[in-house]
Amino acid sequence: MNRKSFSLLLVFALLLQMFFVTGVSQAATLLPAPGYVSDSNVTSTTIPLTWGYVNGADLYAIRVNGSNIYLSNTTSYTITGLTPNTTYTVEVSGVAPNQQGWQTWSAPKVIKTAYPAPTGLYIARANGTSAQLKWNSVAPGALYMVKINGQISNFMTDQTEITVTGLTPNTPYTLSVCAMPLGNGYIGDPANVSLTTGLAAPTGLQVTGTTDKTATLAWNAVPNASWYHLFVNGNLTASTDTTTYTLQNLTAQTSYTIQVAATTNAPSTYIGDLSTTVTATTKAPAPVGPATPANLKTTANESSITLTWDAAAGADSYKVYQNGALVTTVSGTSYTFANLGANKTYTLGVASYDSVAGKESAAATVSALTAPFAPSDLTATTTENSLTLSWAPVVGATSYKVSLNGTTVNTTADTSYTFTGLNADTLYTVGVSSVNAGGTSTLATIKATTAKVVLPKLFLDTPVDVSLPAGKSQSFIFTPSTTGLHRIYTGPYGGTGGSNDTVLELYADAAMTQQIASNDDFNGTPFSQISANLTAGVSYYVKLRTYSSDVALNARLTVSNEITVGSTPISLNKPIDFDVATGSSKVFSFAATTTGVHNIYTDYYAGTSSSGASDTVLYVYSDEAMTSLVASNDDFNGTFSKVSPTLTAGKTYYIKVVGYNSGSVHARLAVTL
Template sequence: MFNFLKYFLIVLTLVLQSCGSSGGGSGSGLTQPTNLNAVAGDKLVNLSWNKVSGVDSYNVYHSTSNITSLSGLSKINTNTLAKTILNLTNNTKYYFVVTAVKGDTEGAPSAVVDATPIVVLHKPLITNLPAKHLILNSSITAFAFNNTGGTATSCNVLSSLPNGLSVTLANGSCQISGTPTTLQNTTTYTITATNAAGDDTATISISVDLDTPKNLIATEDNASVGLTWDAVSGATGYQVYYAKQSFDGISNDNLSSHASSNGGSLLQNITDNNKTVTNLTNNTRYYFVVTAVKGDTEGAPSAVVDATPIVVLHKPLIANLPAKHLILNSSITAFAFNNTGGTATSCNALSSLPNGLSVTLANGSCQISGTPTTLQNTTTYTITAVNAIGNDTATISISVDLDTPKNLTATEGNASVGLTWDAVSGATGYQVYYAKQSFDGISNDNLSSHASSNGGSLLQNITDNNKTVTNLTNNTRYYFVVTAVKGDTEGAPSAVVDATPIVVLHKPLIANLPAKHLILNSSITAFAFNNTGGTATSCNVFGSLPNGLSVTLANGSCQISGTPTTLRNTTTYTIAAVNAIGDDTATISISVDLDMPKNLIATKGNISVNLTWDAVSGAIGYQVYYAKQSFSGISDNLSNYASLNGGSLLQNITDNNKTIANLTNGTKYYFVVTATKNTFESSGSDEVTATPQIPIKMLNDTGITLGGDYPSSNNSTCTGVEISAQDCSHGRDARAAAGTLTKVGGGKAGFDFTKLGSTGNVLAIQNVTWAAGGAGTESAGTKWSCVKDNYTGLVWEVKTDDGSKDDDTTDNTHTNIHHKGNHYRWGGKTASGRNHADKRGTYYNDWTGLVDGTNTENLCGGNNWRVPTLEELHSIADLSTVKPAIDTHYFPNFLSTATYYFWSTSPIVNNPGYAWRLDHDGSDDDGGRDRNNYVRLVRSE
């Protein structure tokens, strides 16, 4: 293959030789340098060439582009046969030529060579570190391994370093840092520094020891020396060595033998960072060192300190004592003043202590002892402790009071309570306080007022240690306290006792209870038999109560409680109440029936009515009664249903819903449902009504009354391009604009709305706006509860703005249910598919409280309120406006939110986690059932 580069270089050389350069040329007679060689390095290139005979020096030229002329190139002169070109850019190709120079003459250039500087990677070369002796729990200054090789990219250690230490990469080498947290004998570790070119190892020996105790201080005392030092982190104890010769130069291993052989010793098992060394010889110098220990490990010794025990006499230093409340004529345990100074040799009180008490010298300090024999209000006394050096004083406050009466006992009698208590030494009398509320927490000063304001009193001038309190009310609990008195002094009250006066025990006298009609599986509120006789101690029943019920003793009489779990026709039971005197019986008649179906809802259809109701616990079926007149006249005897106009009965219904077909449109029907199980039938549900009718077109028109003028914009009227094909030219909106649409009520474009009051009454004033904050009234037309769509026949709930929203619609407590701010997760009552056995996805119960509450209040005269379908929500959407796309004159109280989704009753068929909802910009989409959206209820008349 043709070597183009070689050919190019030969040609270039010939050209340069023929053209010459500054200071020389082909006629200079100087030979061009040969064998120019370029070796790339890190930001440099090393050049070398053959010697040209007879020259003075050489010029070196280089460029980042191929050299065709020497003009303008950088030139370096050298008198050697090699040159290193520095400060080049790595990874950039450079071109080089060399010329020979003699005097002012420069010869022809050499052949051109090139080279590209690069970073040359070497493996790391790290050196061993000297041994490191570390201190437990002391952070170290990181020590790095010197790296004279290539930059390391990672580091590791061949065995685990002491806990708390780690090897890391730093500045292209390895370092060890951290805080050692475990003791460690000297161990050698191998550290490896690595990069792409290879690795290198180095070693370091590490030991982790306990620190030496710092700041050891010795304080001289009488035949003793007190030592203190700084606590050592991690140490579990300390050892003190002392001797009469210094420990300087003594190794750790010889500390103990040095101490024992020089009049000292080793003190072990010291847990605090202080120790008083006793039994020393005064006026003899002792030397001390301390070591820290943990387990079997002992640290290095502290610095040596010395001290000479001496006899030091100080004046006493006594501390105040807390107040003492003494009991008259009761011997006290002596209380001593703590003396931290010199030994006292005498004590005195600056004023007379209460009779019977005295201050005496004891154990080098002062103490007070004796038996106080006179009452004394709180008085502060000053005590002086004295020795040859000086004196010191301290204070104590002392009061002497009457003792509290002990062992107060209350014995119940007929309208009376007898009290006894232990006599109080020194007392001349007693006072009894009693009340119907406990005296716990009542201060001395308030005992009398507490008694008088709680059905009791104060009894005074009692000289004996007993009292019978009379004229009390039987079967009422009373509380009693007693105080001792002497002159004007009253002691603290006794412990509180209570007693309930009673009459002589009689047998129980219980009265019959009226018949009870219970509901199967519904917990009952216990019903008790009134007992006007003696307290019953046991109860029983003659014959078994219905399963789930039991008779028990409660408040001295008998009661029946529980949850009946079997149906039972009316049965009379005899209950016996018993005590030690005798017994008495009473009767009660009990039936257990199925609950009546609740929340019956009737939805009209075309010659049909669909009924739904809450399932009844324990029922196995249902019966539907319906007629063309109300059941109110025979509600207690539904078996006479045939006597009503069109009266009929449907039986053997197993689900809690039923569609009744073949009815007459335009005829009002009345419906009642009962639950059944075998031969039992519940009472009838609340009556509901519905009038079947041919379905009315559900969707209103769009509300759009303007035309588009493509491609410009929308017009303000029904004009524009191909206007006859546009929405505004057709339907109810077009007829309303033309004045040919007859309406029952009002509303924009083709909508026909009527405002209704809370009972379903048509408001007399329809054209007034809503008064905010609940300030409006129906009579003024500024408040309404519902809106009837006169075209679709649907009646819609109106949201309110007074009061606060229900902050938690997920619980079973529902407040302000119509508030505009209430939002719900999807799936409550009337949600499509909710009652199906094979329903898919989660049905949350949040809006059930809204549905039940609205039906219970019979809002606008209806109790068949439900969540609307998606199509029904679309029927009130006004697409001529946005956010909200609805007539706010009839549907006020929208929140200012970016989106305002209202749930429909419709789930998403192919995604059980979603359901349909309508945004009041007029669009619908699928939303996760766990999202919080709004609900507006609807009903059909």
């Protein structure tokens, strides 16, 4: 069956053929050229055009470079698929398809597309207040402009690199580079790169003490800082998570210039601005005999403790002790005590040793607690968008760290945790570790798959009656076949029931965490309505509930294309010729004067088959909100539509006409007895 209407291009071609064949005088039927043709927001591949209205024109032709022709039924059009940095000549003409006539082209307008986005954009280096950008050349002689968070800045260059200054420390930025010609022309497409600037420079840097081999420094904390990096004589030398640090293994009686910069733990953070410079001068060599180790730190799990310390002056090795007993001698500044009991306290010590002089320092000690045992008896229960992990209590644990796919997400004192906002039908690895004051146990894990989402489907212009007990809601999935404005609304159950105070919610995800829109009361009624632009082929999720949780739900739910044209009155035996654009609809109102069967149908435009057949769909409603469907029809004896409902005198009915599969319509509507 033929379901395709004649395209505008075919109509235009037929009109041109008619003009050539008839040979009508151009002077008698000539349409004037559009009064102006203007362009704006030109990109590297598109040219948006607007022009003046031409009286008598039903169509407009757009000619590009004297040959390629595009058609528009409005006074605007966007030419797409163009080549960047290329000059095009554009002309526009009005066309009257229903009359004999010829087209008059506007004056040629020369437009050059913008440059494409620069390639290879990256951040060469950055700190707390500046970032250096580099990129590949777009074209010889091109200028480049920098946008900061989408706003045009004063940073411009004719080179392929630039340093953006005046940024705020510890702040996320999106930096864009656009190319543009040296003279007049449009700004080209942006290439984007994101960064978070480094932290502000630490203040108060000072030398608090020196020996013949060390220099101890202190500074003020920087907000949000996780690490501090020390630069000695301009070179990055050490890092620490505290606001003090002792530089080791320095040369006696030597001056060093020192600066400090801060960073966060974020993976994309740059080192912040450098502090002011201080100078530390080491002392003469210390007397013979190693210094006692300092800055002892421990990290533990359930079976081991790692002890670390700063290197001690005069020491070439270290002796480590457990509960006062010598364990071993090491050359480094760390040692791991193994085979320990879980959740137990140990006294650990370390002494510096000079093997040449045969002297040992006093031992520095620290009390350390091992972590509890790792959790056991892990179980997982799932829903469509959540996973609950449970485990047996662990002796000595004060809290538990829970992880999702290897990343720690939270800490809890309970023996269960619910991960929310998950995707349906997805495998996850969840884990938990025990925590006490001493440390964190190894991670115990389990795999689980969330439940599948099985929701009833909504279809365009197909009402669904919903009846639910109090406190319950119903969710649906709707996948539009066309892109455009859609109306989702409630009405009386069965189309004739009483009112029900409903609430509608529209989401972009099955987990229903990304809400697009919601509505309680619409247009002074307790029913609800949402109008939203939806994308063809994308699934959306609709949730229906009552306003009050103690009231049962009885309502009708409908999805339709948004009405873009107001209702047009139609009378008995007085057909109306009309057009409907692709993806749109047209609504007519009919006031019945007699009670009985009425024939409502579509036919050829102007009553002639030469106008072409349109594949139409008819809907007849008994209410203006179009929630109570009386009758509907797709094909009747061909591609046109016909319904024969019994109408009541004195009542107004609403007739909605759409193209099949959201196509365009060029047809006639009639109502007869």
